[in-house]
Amino acid sequence: MNAPLDTTLPRERQQLILERLRREGKVVAADLAQEFRVSEDSIRRDLRDLAAQGLCRRVYGGALLAVNIPPLGERHAERAELKRELARTALGLIGRGQILFIDAGSTNTALAKMLPENSDLTVVTNAPDVALAVLGRPGFDVIVLGGKLDPAIGGAIGSRTVRQAQDIRADLCFPGVCAIDPERGLWTYDEEETVFKQAIIEASGETVAIATPDKLVASATHHTVPITGIAHLVVAVDTDAAVVERYRAAGVTVHM
């Protein structure tokens, strides 16, 4: 480990923290304080600054990497490939002429890029990058849900956005999946995000959850939707059969 000498510049420290976040996905405030030989107060201030820039998500005791920040390391490329594969599977659930709610998130962005052209699809989204992924391609209508963008999420949440979502009915809903478990259903890390996801799911016929393996048996801080609200679950082909069975037992159609 590169033991930081006594002369670590404040901003340099933040940079190192971010690097570590991208490498390990999470950091613990107390550990960082010890390593950098500063008080936990300073670390907390660093994490607060990083969170304000949307680079991480502040949690009790430390911080997690923001969902729209690419992690570091060899696993990243393979993750992107996995997301495309999951998105490809999810395409099979989409029918001609349908209206789709597509939430912010990297997997959903991959999905948007792969959506078939000339299928009279209407994409409703709160994420600028999802909108850009389909804008201008033939056979798409795009409706953006406005509001203040949360940099950590990469999309708009908040009451203004929710109100716009409630004016629309969609056939399918693709919520960004922070965490999901077979008993309780969908979880998120943020109150406003929860409300938004509830709104778009409420306004849709069926809900499709696309879950990478790390999200599959996890929970977060805010319970969002019971498992009965999820009609379809898309998972990787090598998912543990026991886990799949638990979801099927809960009435979810699992695709892999």
Add this chain to the structure above:
Amino acid sequence: MNAPLDTTLPRERQQLILERLRREGKVVAADLAQEFRVSEDSIRRDLRDLAAQGLCRRVYGGALLAVNIPPLGERHAERAELKRELARTALGLIGRGQILFIDAGSTNTALAKMLPENSDLTVVTNAPDVALAVLGRPGFDVIVLGGKLDPAIGGAIGSRTVRQAQDIRADLCFPGVCAIDPERGLWTYDEEETVFKQAIIEASGETVAIATPDKLVASATHHTVPITGIAHLVVAVDTDAAVVERYRAAGVTVHM
């Protein structure tokens, strides 16, 4: 260590600092002052100069290696270069803490990419690519105006979008310029676009029109705003003096 003797030229010193920066990733101002036997003031001036050239990132206590290499590649179309130049001029009109309406359009996208960070700017836009250009950068709030995207324009227009715009007050407005003439003012090609531009201009303190040469003495199908509604006009440096004079006579402040 190559101990610099007392005869170190200023430029030579900067070069040595840069080398060291490249080698170690960071430099501490106090250390450099001691090594080069000059005051920290001089070191600070050196670092400020290097940072101004984009060669390093100035931080409290020293400097860090610039994260991304400045894009010196001149491969972009001259059109794009012109738009960036116009956008750069327009930057001078923007003040700290202001709220900006930024309409869809390629010039405005260039503007958004160049907006200064850490200036507490709030960007309000109907265009996903403008939103993406500032999303996640430090010191920005981003508010998206939702609605159905027009693929020809690259942004949302229509009544829903207009209604959201009317809930906001901005300091400056940057409407996309389809055509402008010195007597009648701003023109567009579309009814809904006209209504939207009128709304954002109405909701803003001052309006800035950025016009490439081909838009400068032109008209289109729908009259949008009289010339008195345009406070500032940004044009290319080689614009015909007679044309500039006609705009100035109409009370517009012309920047070039």
Add this chain to the structure above:
DNA sequence: GAGCTTGCACGTTTATGCACGTTTTCATAC
């Protein structure tokens, strides 16, 4: 003398640790 660099003085900004009161978490008891 013009142009440039340098160091110093001055007021301002930034970073830090500590004190204090609040919130969250977790384990234990009920």
Add this chain to the structure above:
DNA sequence: GTATGAAAACGTGCATAAACGTGCAAGCTC
């Protein structure tokens, strides 16, 4: 399950010290 209490983590305000930018005068080179 619910209540409770202690420990940990948190945010905020404050004082201090370091780093900063700016203006200015002295020194240097051409």
